Amino acid sequence: MDQMLKKAAECAETLKKCEEAIIVSHIDADGLTAAGIMCMALEREGIDYTTKFLKKLDTTALNEIADIGRELVIFTDLGSTMQKEIDALNLNVIISDHHQPVGVTLEHHLNPHLFGINGTDELSGSGTAYLFAKEIGSNMDLAGLAVVGAVGDMQDAKTGRLIGMNRHNMQDGVDAGVISVETDIRLFGRQTRPVYKLLEYCSDPYIPGISANEAGCIEFLRELDIPLKDFGWRHWIHLNRDEKQRIVSKLMRLCMESGIPPYKVERIVGEVYTLQREQEGTELRDATEYSTLLNATARYGHADIGLNVCLGDRDESYTFAHNLLAQHRRNLVDGLHFVKETGVTTMKHLQYFHAGYNIQDTIIGIVAGMSASTESVDRRMPIIALADAEDGIKVSSRGTQDLIRQGLNLAVALRESAEQVGGTGGGHDIAAGATIPKGEEERFLAILDTRIGMQLK
Structure with missing residues (x-):
């Protein structure tokens, strides 16, 4: 923990030397809250910033970020799996992420995995951003957003409570009265x-x-x-x-x-x-409901609305987000109905369903996670969900704690399998994602089935 805080302080010193930055983050609740924390920390420090939200970080997105030409690029809730590609662009960067790192370790890289802390359930992307923000200035009141992001990332699901560094952040929130x-x-x-x-x-x-x-x-x-x-x-x-x-x-x-x-x-x-500072009877009062509201914004192309809610807009942006949430809930119900109606296909070591365009690629992971609780899904093997997307086939996967104890690491399995068919992937041991070329689904699943089988042995 001390070494991670030392690295956070080093990143903060680098940040304070800059007058402007672009914050690049992921389009889920953890990514939105991470960006919200960073935006407020920079604003309080008097540093000009812009934001960019991504479904995934790839070379195309990196080139677009480089072309923007900001003095500093801050990645929150992503970046750790693309260090080699980031390094090749000679960008001035700080990575604040919690996904399993791949390749070289850049100088200003804040990630719990580098310090023996599990980014799956001990520290979220927003939690990592919060540790960074604490070193930038007096930002303990932002711990509330860190808790919302951690809960949105299901980091309390295993034990029914936040643990590890997430718990330290939670206690900060209690001490700050938020x-x-x-x-x-x-x-x-x-x-x-x-x-x-x-x-x-x-x-x-x-x-x-x-x-x-x-x-x-x-x-x-x-x-x-x-x-x-x-x-x-x-x-x-x-x-x-x-x-x-x-x-x-x-x-x-x-x-x-x-x-x-x-x-x-x-x-x-x-x-x-x-x-504590949110109105009783609203989604914003409860961390789980707040995170779901945020997911309903960025996953439908309205990350700016979710960010504004994180930054305190309780008028126009909150009303818009509330309306998006109603549609989001209907889409999730429809997605679960699709899985129940079509069923899953079982292979030797995994089970999967291919939704095509019936479920949006931005929520296929949520549906996969929810489907794991239905009678049609066997919890003794991971569930793999595929959906058509503009840039190929989006793959999302979910495992269980029992499978993790047996050796399952979906981040490694999906990354290595996707690379063999010309795609990319990564994430956590219990939940990971990938993008693969259309037409490669069958080969990808065969490779993935073999790799998961090797892990479980």
């Missing part, structure tokens, strides 16, 4: 959904009689003598402690009676993170 932490139900929608809807949309775990069963959820609450309405629909945040405990206890009993494995049942309860 975050509060409590143990509570971890179902999505604590702030914004009526309680019966919060239960109905529970998919991890899938609870028979509750999940996707509105009438069943209403009856469930009536049996517990919990009113659905007061002056309006009651949300989880409106319930008292006794009502919450009764719901959770009965949910757990239902799960056990349905034969749901204990490790899935345990996911129902864990740590939740509340943004």
Whole structure:
């Protein structure tokens, strides 16, 4: 940790020598919050900046960035897998990333993996940017965005709480008064959904009689003598402690009676993170809902809107983002329906589905992750999702902690397999992505199946 903070301080000193910079980041919640943190840190330091958001960083994008001609390029939540290509352009760069590094290590490269810290669940891209920002100036109040980004990157999924350096950042947020932490139900929608809807949309775990069963959820609450309405629909945040405990206890009993494995049942309860300075009853109040709102912007070509929300716009940009979120939710439901209807194809060591243009390439990874909780997907092997994109075939993959313990590393497997068919890839051991040429899907999957098999041996 000390060595990483020392490197962050070195990067900050380099930054302070510059008068202008371009911040280049990824189009997900972690990338948006990382960029938001960096934008505010630079603004407070009086450094002029512009931003650029990318679906992926490749040589074409790098050449475009070089042509812009800014004094300094700051990569947040990407860059670590393209160091050789970045170095070849002789750019003045700082990389603040958390994905598994590839190739040479550039001088100003801040990445947890370089310091023995796991970027999959111990430090997010936004968390790395926050450590950088702390060395630039007095920026502890930005820890809230770091928590939103970490949660959006599913870094709390393994244990039901943030761990490692993420936890240090979280504590900064608590100390700064921007975050509060409590143990509570971890179902999505604590702030914004009526309680019966919060239960109905529970998919991890899938609870028979509750999940996707509105009438069943209403009856469930009536049996517990919990009113659905007061002056309006009651949300989880409106319930008292006794009502919450009764719901959770009965949910757990239902799960056990349905034969749901204990490790899935345990996911129902864990740590939740509340943004103390945001309005109660809005998506921005809850870290999980906030991150989903951000995903609904950049993944549909509106990264500027998501960034503005991170920077504090609660008027026009927030309203626009809220409208995008409604469409995003419909697209995810449609995507899951597609997977359930078409099913998955099983190979020796992996399972996959090819969505074509039925699921947008910018959300195929989210759908892949959500599909892992459905009955049609076997959690004993990784799920690989493919979708048509403008520049080829987008590939997203998701594994499980059990598979990681057996040796699975999707970042390595996808990168090496993609390179063999003329593509690129990378990411984390449990979740990674790639882009491959159209027409190479069958060969890519065969190579990937073999590589995953070798890892699991």
